[in-house]
Amino acid sequence: MFETIEKDIIKNKQFLTDVHKGLSDEPKHLSSKYFYDKKGDELFQQIMHMEEYYLTNAELDIFQTHKCEIAQLFAPNKEPFNLIEFGAGDGMKTKVLLKELLDHEIPFDYVPIDISQNALDQLNQSLTKEMPALSFKGIQGDYFEVLNLLKEGNNKRNVVLFLGSNIGNFTNEEALSFTSEISDKLNTGDLLLIGVDLKKEPRKILLAYNDPAGITASFNYNLLHRINRELGANFDVAQFEHHATYDPVTGECKSALLSKIEQDVTIEKNTFHFAKWEPIHTEISRKYALKQLHQLAKKSGFIIKKDLFDTHRYFVDSIWEIKK
């Protein structure tokens, strides 16, 4: 119990330090990893069910259509392996694969990793109920902090999942550093399956991040509510406006919160000044060209084994292999 309290205090300190740094920088920014508290997890689940958020259905379509082929690629001779997932969330799409692997009686251990303890607790509950035969152990942590776990595993093959275009939340440098670190820690024959949203009609992309019902806006506002709740800040959230843009040249869909008035916000003993219409950048959701994704694979030391697309070619699940 004391360990949990200590961990929570450290996490809160880190949150405070990051918020302080982000709001002191020019332009102001906050990390999208802080979207996911209990309320943020709920709102993200609502986003996944929105018609405008085509990403979920596209990746689900890929898994449902190609689950047998994916299971074959993961364990061609039904050999035991570790299935490690970064940013597992509610595991809705992953469950299609888990079920397929169990149906084929392939022995594997599932290790979902997520920064949100609430997401992991809910996943734990649902997996225990829906798949009692599944061997799994969730781990709470930030992607970059838990990468070392890949090295520590037993000598079974590692297969890493990184779904939902989570890679889109990284800058180009962070994406290369993340996939390179994964590749460094994996062994010959290990795999990375990465789900990536592709460049497409800008209007379609923008609607997914700025829906008419305002669910994506509420998701963005929750970050300020969370800072109020956990760090005792006094953001007047109604005085901020959700704003999303998409640049087809860079592929960056950016979300920001704009201060509608000139105002001061206090967090602990620090005051942050906002000019009228000053933005806080909160998220990048980068869209990739297939060629760019393949370059990322090669630069980080992988070879591309297979690209799987949904019917509309909105999304790709690309399977990469280590050859050392």
Ligand SMILES: C[S@@+](CC[C@H](N)C(=O)[O-])C[C@H]1O[C@@H](n2cnc3c(N)ncnc32)[C@H](O)[C@@H]1O
């Ligand atoms: C966009 S959701 C996608 C969830 C799931 N992969 C899917 O495709 O439906 C992102 C998930 O990654 C987690 N996450 C975000 N940033 C993270 C980080 N830096 N480290 C670990 N998990 C993170 C969030 O808590 C959330 O569950």
